[in-house]
Amino acid sequence: MANEEEVVCVDFWCNEFGMRVRIALREKRVGFGFVEEDLRIRERSELVLQMNPVHRSIPILIHRGRPICGSLNIVEYVDEMWGQKSGARLLPVDPLERANARFWADFGDEKMAAKEELLYHLKCLEGVLGEKDFFGGKEFGFLDVALIPFSTMFYGYKQHGGIDMTTECPRLMSWVGRCEERKSVQSVLPTGLDMYDIHKEFYAFRGYEQHGGFDLEEECPDLIQCVKRCKERESVRHVLPDEDEMYELHKKWYGIE
Ligand SMILES: N[C@@H](CCC(=O)N[C@@H](CS)C(=O)NCC(=O)O)C(=O)O
Incomplete structure (x- = not known):
């Protein structure tokens, strides 16, 4: 015990x-x-x-x-x-369902920069949910545990991405409502507003030299030399977006003035 x-x-x-x-x-x-x-x-x-x-x-x-x-x-x-202590197991018993649950949990973790990409991910997940109450069926399980924390970002998506989740993903929003009825979820998830505020503060502290007030050339000189060597390559130059554009996009995304 x-x-x-x-x-x-x-x-x-x-x-x-x-x-x-x-x-x-x-x-x-x-x-x-x-x-x-x-x-x-x-x-x-x-x-x-x-x-x-x-x-x-x-x-x-x-x-x-x-x-x-x-x-x-x-x-x-x-x-x-x-697992035996309380309620049903979080992971499905069936190996195929278990593998799929892990796959979609990893999918939920993928990093997204653009609004279209984010919406695509959310709609994919809504498709996986289908008409079910929870991702695994009738019971709250592994994939619900893995994904419900991200619902705390929806408020921020609305403020800065203009994404209205109720219109875009209504079934996903109903699922959020069902998850929020659980005590475990209620006691852990912060409000969207608290998340929004802390992210603004957080990204003002970290992430970018302009906002973190630190100089990467000074902090990690070897890494920066390596970055420069990589950027001399045609393949890298061709693929990497412009740094200023990335910075502006992230500022917009995270609401940094
Ligand atoms: N894949 C890891 C990701 C964990 C992760 O990235 N944690 C971040 C916070 S969101 C962290 O601790 N970063 C350390 C730092 O920022 O110094 C997991 O699922 O636990």
């Missing part, structure tokens, strides 16, 4: 990846301690460096002193470890 001392989640409250872990733990009624890693601070804590030296990212689940990293991996671990 797990207790507070045994299970610790290292995360930041607005981290969509970490929300998955906290929802899964609550679904399985696993008591856990929470260590906040403030992502607005650029340096990672000793705990993160020690527990996830490879990626230095959160969330991290520490169970009996040992780390498990990667949010989807952690959700699977929680399901395997405490």
Whole structure:
């Protein structure tokens, strides 16, 4: 039986990846301690460096002193470890359905820059949901846990992308409503407005030299030399978008003035 001392989640409250872990733990009624890693601070804590030296990212689940990293991996671990504890298993029992659930969870993690690309992704996911209550059918499961945190961004999409999710993806929005009826989801998801505000603050702190106030040439000279060598190649020059254009696009996207 797990207790507070045994299970610790290292995360930041607005981290969509970490929300998955906290929802899964609550679904399985696993008591856990929470260590906040403030992502607005650029340096990672000793705990993160020690527990996830490879990626230095959160969330991290520490169970009996040992780390498990990667949010989807952690959700699977929680399901395997405490699957019998409460409710149905999060992952489908059928291997084919399980493989497909993992595939669409990875699809949800793909990075998107342009509005059209984002809408395409959302509509694909809406197609996968179909007429079902939840992605796996009647029960809230793995793919719902993996995807519901991203609904906290919908408010921001409306403010800055002009995307009205109720019109664009009505079935997905009904699914959001069903997920939000669950206590596990209610207790973990922040409001869209809180997410919007923290992202504005977050991107003002980090990400771009113009906004983070740091000089990459100075911080990572070897990396920058390598970038320059890559950019001498025809193939790279041909594909990479103009940096200023990328910067403007991201500013617009994240609402940075
Ligand atoms: N694929 C990883 C992604 C985790 C990730 O990228 N975490 C980010 C926050 S969204 C992070 O911790 N970054 C460390 C940093 O920004 O220093 C997962 O699913 O856990």
